[in-house]
Amino acid sequence: MAGVTLDTVRKVYAGNVEAVKGVSLGIEDGSFCVLVGPSGCGKSTLLRMIAGLETISGGAIKIGDRVVNEVEPADRDIAMVFQNYALYPHMSVYDNMAYGLKNRGTPKDEIEKRVKEAARILAIEPFLDRKPRALSGGQRQRVAMGRAIVRKPQVFLFDEPLSNLDAKLRVQMRVEIKRLQRALGVTSVYVTHDQVEAMTLSDKLVVMSGGQIEQVGTPADVYRRPETRFVATFIGSPPMNILPGKVEGPGRVSVGGQMVNVTDMREGLAPGSAIEVGLRPEDVQAGTTGNSTLTMDVDFVEELGATQLFHGKVAGAEFVVQASTGQLAADTRSLTLAVDPQNVHLFDPQTTKRLGRQI
Amino acid sequence: MVENRPYRDLMAYLVLLMGVVIVAFPVYLAVLGSTFDAATISNGNMPLLPGDQAGINYSQALLSGGRLAREPVSMMMLNSFIMAMGIAIGKILISILSAFAVVYFSFPFRKTAFWIIFITLMLPVEVRIYPTYKIVADLGLLDTYAGLILPLIASATGTLLFRQFFMTIPDELLEASKIDGAGPFRFFKDTLLPLSITTIAALFVIQFIYGWNQYLWPLLITTKSSMQTIVIGIKKMITTQDALTEWQIAMTTAVLAMIPPVLVVIFMQRLFVKGLVETEK
Known part of the structure; x- marks a missing residue:
């Protein structure tokens, strides 16, 4: 068992396209690390560099204590699961699993023991003689x-392994992957663009954008305290609402003239300066309790079964509120929203960084 | 779709039948011709049912050949077979390896190499016949199997076919092989080759028939009658200045010449179907 350490890893493609711009990251031994981000953010490239399928343009990758920059994929002691499975179509399930071991000269009875064991864990014993196309x-x-x-x-490497499955199976396999990883205790790096997968699977969540890491943390941390506006709007569904606001004083901002109290606000912000106010759709309550409220004009309502999404505008900006079905009348045209000061996120409009209290 | 138009069906069958008759009748005639003696054929009124001379004609053709060919047809068939097999196998070997190199390895001038191979498509044997003859003659390969086979192996069709096929194989398969510890040679042997079986079979059929039917090139470089191919043998049998053409032997030889390509098609067709059913990318 070993952890993975990335030290200012860079990937530059021909034509000076920088896909990964100096990423440093430590993945602890036995943990499940998920790299999440929109397509083109460099997450797959990073994974493929760990696997050895892409050369490393700069920096160093360590698996355990060994720098593996120049090590062949087969000698890195990693295994990878591909999006399209990449099973050998002409080999039986058994041979597919045994191939890598055969190439390493593992004794036959040892191969058989390991394949049988894996088949048992994964409940694919009845299919060992079948070809992949029959599955x-x-x-x-x-x-x-x-x-x-x-x-x-x-180390296990997963490259969007669930993208080709239908929604129901995806949820089921997600749980199984997590369970399996727990049972085996093998360090895992998992790439996905699906934030639900990212949240549910990870011990350590890495949000990437534009070839750089935006934030690293536990899923709960990233959700509760997003460090940038990008993370705030990427993690969470529906995404966080961002409203233009103004600093009024310590712990107070205003949105379109309406006062909002904030718990987590940086000290020393000049009153009158512009600020972005982030509110999650599930964090605002329709009602008039508390002393900070916002009024919202409702355009239409989306029905999700257990919940309803009210789309509309607050102070001229798009706003979405999530409410339990039945809590509000579906023909509501105007809402008063109570805002808990704990749930307000503030961002710098220029740098898009969080303007929370310094820790 | 529900269709019940008997008249239309009848017409379709009639047209189909006409087509079959037009194609098959000359072949039938050749088979017929191989069952009569010379006199029956040359009096111009050949019956439409087989005669009783088949045994004599086939044994004479196979064992001693006609007066004009001087060599037994079995010898010619062997020559043709060696040439066709040599061309088919040689071409598959060379083109699968060159396609492997062009698709899976990045080396300087890879594109150039591919285009040079591609350009040879425009240069079939007939176009480059003089320089090719000169080279083969200078190498002392006249009247040898190598001389018959090598110049016909060099062409781009196979390389293109395999290249197109390899490009449809997902890259992840190569990457999975890399992680499984298979080097380039292992990847080729364990993954690429088994997946290419259908393509190989297709190319084999095309190239075997292409080689078997060669006329111009063997005519040029073989002078010894012991090296002549069956296609040339037939030609020799029917062009005569002074003697009577032995039509029964010529027909027998023609029928014999048809058999190996037909066998190859039948045998390979089974492999085709098997390949189509069993493999999936």
Whole structure:
């Protein structure tokens, strides 16, 4: 078992396109680290550099204590699960799982023992003689994971492994991956663009954008205290509302003339300066309790079953409120929203960084 | 779709039948011709049912050949077979390896290499016949199997076919192989080759028939009758100045010449179907 350490890792493609701009990150031994971000943010490139499928333009990658910059993928002691599974179509499930071990000269009985064991864990024993094409998407995904497990690697790498599955199966496999990783205790790096996957799977969540890390933390930290506006709007569904506001004094901002109290606000902000006020749709209450309130003009309502989304405008900016079904009449045209000072996030309009209290 | 128009069906069958007759009748005639003696054929009124001379004609053709060909047809068939197999196998070997290099390795002038191969498409044997003959002659390969085979192996069709096929194989398969510890050679042997079986079979059929039917090139570089191919043998049998053409032997040889390509198609067709059913990218 080993952790993974990235030290100012860079990737520059031909034509001076910088896909990864100096990323430093420590992934603890046995933890589940998820890299999440929009497409083109460099997360897959980073994963492929850890795997050894892309060369490293600058910096160093360490697996355990060993710098692996120049080490072949097969010798890095990693295993990878691909988005399209990448199973060998002409080999049986058994051979697919055994191939890597065979190439390393593992004795036959040892191979058989490990493949059988992995098949048992993943419940794919009945399919060992089948070709991948005779399997469903979920079963293929299991085989791909089996191929990773039998190697007993130091690190698992997952490249959007659930993207090709349908929504229901995705939820099911997500749980299984998490359970499996817990049971095996192998350090895992997982790339996804799906923030629900990212939140549910990770011990350590890494939000990336434009080839750089925006924020690293536990899922709860990232959700509760987003460090930048990008993270605030990327994590959480529906995304956080951002309103233009003005600093009124310590712990007080205004949005379109309406006062809002804030708990987490940096000291020394000049009154009158512009500020961005972030509020999660699920964090505002329709009602008039408390002393900071906002009024909202409602355009239309989206029905989600358990909850309803009210779309509209607050102080001229788009705003969404999530409320339990039945709490508000569906034909509501105007709402008064109570804002808990604890739930207000402030961002600098220029740097987009969080303007919370310094810790 | 529900269709019930008997008249239309009848018409379709009639047109189809006409087509089959037009294509098949000359072949039938050749088979017929191989079952009569010379006199029956040359009096111009050949019956439409097979005669009783088949045994004599086939054994004479296979074992001693006609008066004009001087070599037994079995010998010619062997020559043709070696040439066709040599071309088919040689071409598959060379093109699969060159396509492997062009698709999976990045080396300086890779594009250039590919385009040079591509350009040879414009240069079939007939176009480059003089320089090719000169080279083969200078290498002392006249009247040898190598001389028959090598110049016909060099062309781009196979490389292009394999290149297109390799490009449809997902990159992840190569990457998975890398992580599984398979080097380039192992990847080629364990993954690429088994996946290419259908393409190989297709190319084999095309190239075997192409090689078997070669006329101009063998005519140029073989002078010894012991090296002549069956296609040339047929030609020799039917062009005569003074003697009577042995039509029964010529027909017999023509039928014999048809058999190996037909066998190759039938045998490979099974592999085609198997390949189509069994592999999936």
